[in-house]
Each structure stands twice: as structure tokens, then as C-alpha cells.
Amino acid sequence: MSTEHATFGGGCFWCIEAAFEPLDGxxxxxxxxxxGHTEEPSYRAVCTGNTGHAEVVQLAYDPETISYEELLEVFFTIHDPTQLNRQGPDVGSQYRSIILTHDEEQRELAASYIDALDEEGGYDDEVVTELARLEEFYRAEEKHQDYFAKNPNDAYCSMHAQPKVEKVKETFREKLAA
Known part of the structure; x- marks a missing residue:
């Protein structure tokens, strides 16, 4: 089994993390x-919007079980890629829709996917998802890892993460881990 990586941002990382976790692969x-442009950013610094960083999740996945294209499909299902620098109640460039690619193949697949979304006209507005090469990924503080799993009754999680998890479970039922 080979492991590949994908990095996505689409609002609060707690929500995006929780939505991807149930998937097989x-x-x-x-x-x-x-x-962003700041080395070793902290949550507090990123929240100011001054570091240039987005809250993101980095997935380690088995491409023989779930493809990068399928990850893109999930990503674009669980957030609104037409909202510039925001997702729901979260406002600021740190919550922007962004795909950080690990190689040229990912960049090409993501660019084609975004072009297809715009051509299909599935959204009322144009997709504003930023597409950039991943330069550096900084792991968030431990309290932010598996946040939804550790805090399922947190009001923010109930209102924003839980609906994304349910949408993944309903829409991608055939891709859920056993």
C-alpha cells in the first residue's frame, strides 16, 4: 500500500478534518x-489574518482505495467554494477555500476540476478556490487535532462540523470505512 498526501482548506479545520475522517482509504x-509567509505560525497568530496562512487539513491516503479526484469531490461537497475568505460564520483569509498541491499531477487535476465546476454552472457564483503549490505545512497545536471527535457536544461542532460529517456519510456512503 502506498501513501499519498493531499492538503485542503475550506473554513475551520475542525469541520474539514471531521468530514474526511470517516472515508475508507x-x-x-x-x-x-x-x-502563508510566517514560519511556525500559532493558532492565535493565524486567527489575526496577518500570517497569510489558511487553516487546512493534510490527508494521508491510500490512492488504491480513494483517488485524488474523489477527495476533490468530497472537498467541494463539504464547503462553499464561491465564498471569498469565509465559510459560514468564519470570516478572514485564514478560512479561504484553498487546495495546496503536492505535485504537478494534483495541480492539473484540481485545476481541471475547478474549470469543470465553473463550466457546469452548478453554483450561482464563480468558484474562488485558490490553487497553490504546498510550500510548508505546519501541524496545528494538539488541542486542534481530532477536535470534533474529542468535543462532539461543542456548540460550534454541533452546528457546523456535524452537518458536514452527515453530508459525507449520506453522499459518499459507498466510500465509508467499514
Missing amino acids: IESVTSGYAG
């Missing part, structure tokens, strides 16, 4: 920061 989901 996902070996791990790590919350962190990427896409």
Missing part, C-alpha cells in the same frame, strides 16, 4: 496551517 487527517 484515509489513513490520517492532520489539522494545520499552510499558504
Whole structure:
């Protein structure tokens, strides 16, 4: 089994992390920061919007079980890629929709996927998802890892993460881990 990595940001990393975890082929989901200009950013610094980083998740996955294209499909299902620098109640560039690619193949697949979404006209507005090469991924503080699993009754998680998890379980039923 080979492991590949994918990195996505689409709002609060707690929500994105929780939505990807039930999928078969996902070996791990790590919350962190990427896409910015500050070395070793902290949650507090990223929340100011001054580091340039987005809250992201980095997936380790088995491409023989779940493809990068399928990960893109999940990603675009669990967030609104037409909202610039926000997702729901979370506002700021740290919550932007972003795909950080690990290689040229991922960049090409993501660009084609975004083009297809725009051509299909499935959204009222244009997709504003940023596409950039991953330069550096910084793991978030431990309290942010598996946050939804550790805090299922947290009000934010109940209102924002839980619906994303349910959407994945309903929409991608055939891709859930046993």
C-alpha cells in the first residue's frame, strides 16, 4: 500500500478534518496551517489574518482505495467554494477555500476540476478556490487535532462540523470505512 498526501482548506479545520475522517482509504487527517509567509505560525497568530496562512487539513491516503479526484469531490461537497475568505460564520483569509498541491499531477487535476465546476454552472457564483503549490505545512497545536471527535457536544461542532460529517456519510456512503 502506498501513501499519498493531499492538503485542503475550506473554513475551520475542525469541520474539514471531521468530514474526511470517516472515508475508507484515509489513513490520517492532520489539522494545520499552510499558504502563508510566517514560519511556525500559532493558532492565535493565524486567527489575526496577518500570517497569510489558511487553516487546512493534510490527508494521508491510500490512492488504491480513494483517488485524488474523489477527495476533490468530497472537498467541494463539504464547503462553499464561491465564498471569498469565509465559510459560514468564519470570516478572514485564514478560512479561504484553498487546495495546496503536492505535485504537478494534483495541480492539473484540481485545476481541471475547478474549470469543470465553473463550466457546469452548478453554483450561482464563480468558484474562488485558490490553487497553490504546498510550500510548508505546519501541524496545528494538539488541542486542534481530532477536535470534533474529542468535543462532539461543542456548540460550534454541533452546528457546523456535524452537518458536514452527515453530508459525507449520506453522499459518499459507498466510500465509508467499514
